[in-house]
Amino acid sequence: MFEKVKNLLVDELNVEESSITLEAELTNDLGINSLELADLILVCEDKFNIVIEDEDLNTLLTVGDIVNYLEEKVK
Numbered sequence: 001m002f003e004k005v006k007n008l009l010v011d012e013l014n015v016e017e018s019s020i021t022l023e024a025e026l027t028n029d030l031g032i033n034s035l036e037l038a039d040l041i042l043v044c045e046d047k048f049n050i051v052i053e054d055e056d057l058n059t060l061l062t063v064g065d066i067v068n069y070l071e072e073k074v075k
Contacts, residue, residue, distance in 0.1 A: 001067045009063070012043050022064035048074045
């Protein structure tokens with residue numbers, strides 16, 4: 001799942017691949033703004049056929065948070 005998320009970040013948001021780690025914070029380390037984060041959420045929902053609830057958005061702070069969330073939701 002990490003590779004899939006990394007590819008989304010590189011392909012959709014032009015994030016530098018070498019800076020993407022599980023510990024990388026989306027805003028502080030990768031420079032993703034709120035609009036880009038919204039785009040990432042929509043892409044994840046579409047690609048993995050899930051719904052990411054609004055109340056869950058505040059828990060998605062790092063790449064690892066997204067990976068763990070998707071692993072839990074995608075069966």
